[in-house]
Amino acid sequence: xxxxxxxxxxxxILGATxxxxxxxxxxxxRGKKGVRVFMLSPAGKMSAFQRAQMYSLQDPNIxxxxxxxxxxxxxxxxxxxxxxxxxxxRQKIGTVNSINWGRISAQVVYYxxxxxxxxxxxxxxxxxxxxxxxxGNVLAGHIARQMGLPIRKLIVATNENNVLDEFFKTxxxxxxKSAETYITSSPSMxxxxxxxxxxxxxxxxxxxxxxxxxxxxxLAANGQFDLSEDPRFKRVEEDFGFQSGSxxxxxxxxxxxEVFARTGTLIDTHTADAVKVARDLVEPGVPMVILExxxxxxxxxxxxxxxxxxPPVPAQFLGIEKLPQRVVEMPISVEQxxxxxxxxxxx
Numbered sequence: 001x002x003x004x005x006x007x008x009x010x011x012x013i014l015g016a017t018x019x020x021x022x023x024x025x026x027x028x029x030r031g032k033k034g035v036r037v038f039m040l041s042p043a044g045k046m047s048a049f050q051r052a053q054m055y056s057l058q059d060p061n062i063x064x065x066x067x068x069x070x071x072x073x074x075x076x077x078x079x080x081x082x083x084x085x086x087x088x089x090r091q092k093i094g095t096v097n098s099i100n101w102g103r104i105s106a107q108v109v110y111y112x113x114x115x116x117x118x119x120x121x122x123x124x125x126x127x128x129x130x131x132x133x134x135x136g137n138v139l140a141g142h143i144a145r146q147m148g149l150p151i152r153k154l155i156v157a158t159n160e161n162n163v164l165d166e167f168f169k170t171x172x173x174x175x176x177k178s179a180e181t182y183i184t185s186s187p188s189m190x191x192x193x194x195x196x197x198x199x200x201x202x203x204x205x206x207x208x209x210x211x212x213x214x215x216x217x218x219l220a221a222n223g224q225f226d227l228s229e230d231p232r233f234k235r236v237e238e239d240f241g242f243q244s245g246s247x248x249x250x251x252x253x254x255x256x257x258e259v260f261a262r263t264g265t266l267i268d269t270h271t272a273d274a275v276k277v278a279r280d281l282v283e284p285g286v287p288m289v290i291l292e293x294x295x296x297x298x299x300x301x302x303x304x305x306x307x308x309x310x311p312p313v314p315a316q317f318l319g320i321e322k323l324p325q326r327v328v329e330m331p332i333s334v335e336q337x338x339x340x341x342x343x344x345x346x347x
Contacts, residue, residue, distance in 0.1 A: 004034035012345055014081055015096040016040045016074035018133060019050040019188040020294050021103075025096040030059040037096075038063045038341055040074035043329055046187055048321055049298045055325035063344060064327040065337065070181055072193050073332045075099075075134075079195075080334045081341075091341055097136075099195045107140035108147070110291075115149055118287050125152035127288045129278035131270040132156045132164055133189035135196040137291060142200060145241060152286050156244040157277035159186045159252075159270075164194060168236060168244035171228030173197070173219070185249050185302040186269040188293065204235055245277030249302075252276070256306035266296040266303055266311050 004011060011034060015025055022039045029037045039054065043066035055064050067074045082088055082095060097103060111128065118126050128151060130138040138156055145151040158165045160182040167173045176192040184190055198216065204227075205211045218225045227233040236242045247255075255272040259265060267275065270293035282288045296303050296311040303311045313320075330336050 001033050001035070010034050010036075010092050010345075011094050012092050012341060013037045013094050013096050014040075014078055014341070016071065016078045017054075017097060018042065018071040018191060019046040019298075021097040023050065023053045026054055026057055026062050026064075030057055030062055032061065036061045036063065036345065038065060038337075038344075040065045040067050040077060040337070042066070042071050042074055042190075043068050045070065045183060045190065047299050047301075049300065049317075050187075051327075052321040052323065052325065053298075053317070055327040056320055056323040058324075058326055062326075063340075065340065066327050066329045067332055068329065069332045070178055071133075071191050072175075072181070073178070075191075075193065075195060077332070077334050077337050081338060084338075087338060091338075091345055093341075097134075104136055104140050104143070104196065104199075107137055108144045111141050111144035111149055111151070114289050115144075115151070118289055119150070123150055125150050125286050127151065127153035127155065127278075127281075127283070127286050128291060129155035129157055129274040129281075129288060130291045131186070131189060131274045131293050132158055133161075133191040133194065135164065135194035135200065139196040139200055142203070142240060142242075146203075151241060152283070153241050153243055153281065155274070155278055155281055155288075156242060157274040158244065158246045159184045159189045159273050160246065160248055161190055161192060162246040163192055164197065165244040165246040167197075168242055171230070171233045172224060172226045173201075174224035175219075185252055185299065186247075186273055188270055189273070200240075204232060204240070206232070243281050245280055247273040247276045252302065253306040256303060260307045260309065266307065266309060267292065268294045268296045269299045269302050270294065 017039055022041055026037055029035050115126050128141050132138050138154055141154045156164050156168055163175055181192050202212050215225045252269050252272040255276045256267055259267050274290045278288050278290055297313050300311050
């Protein structure tokens with residue numbers, strides 16, 4: 001607010017969310033002068049609590065747009081708008097969430113913080129398991145490791161939408177089409193095309209921009225690319241410490257139930273995916289830190305199915321699902337989103 005006012009500018013933030021980071025951005029920016037937030041989300045694909053947390057905001061500078069598609073469609077629209085440089089400049093567009101480098105760089109700090117609280121002494125190895133959809137959080141871990149943090153393994157945990165797991169196991173990257181993308185009980189990971197994966201592959205290819213461009217042209221032409229025979233693929237685990245695994249609905253139920261019975265803690269469905277995968281890959285003597293995704297209450301139906309327990313609701317969110325909701329539904333259309341933004345900015 002201060003910087004915008006000082007320079008007599010406005011900022012229109014455009015983002016896409018699969019359920020969690022969108023509401024974080026909206027709550028951070030609600031009521032801020034000189035800032036508007038236009039947040040795209042997949043219509044009907046988030047939990048009722050997630051929808052209520054976002055759509056119940058009545059602040060005039062917050063605009064929720066439910067796209068009649070999947071998260072990947074929302075993300076594609078954001079990228080298309082951002083690639084129209086003339087429109088972006090005219091509408092003063094900025095971005096949030098996974099595709100914003102600022103978000104990635106901030107998350108690097110979490111790994112250092114967690115490491116210092118976990119390792120018995122500096123230099124001891126620690127592994128991290130990360131629920132992964134758009135690859136932003138685990139990319140931050142990759143960057144922390146490159147900065148010298150003694151991370152032994154970075155475990156990429158996926159749900160039934162196992163595009164990333166398939167790549168780290170086989171070298172084949174094959175984003176699924178909409179009809180092949182599952183709607184799961186860990187919906188924030190119902191993602192096929194992970195934005196930040198391109199940033200990792202850039203490192204994997206020795207930071208060769210021409211090689212990266214060629215791969216993504218191959219992806220656009222053929223729907224996949226294959227590095228299984230490329231000697232650089234060995235670097236995934238040998239140099240960068242990546243391993244992966246996937247989880248399904250029954251795995252989530254079993255893990256949530258077991259963790260609650262053993263510790264009395266209710267974990268959400270995405271965290272359960274990471275716990276399940278981490279258990280298969282944990283090494284004796286190396287601590288494994290699980291990165292938690294969200295409060296269990298956001299996915300109460302699955303938590304109750306697993307444990308018979310109703311997750312507690314934070315006081316500030318009591319009754320949130322009964323509040324009026326403010327959201328505009330749209331088809332998968334870049335032009336309609338552009339028009340909506342222009343109509344609500346006056347620019």
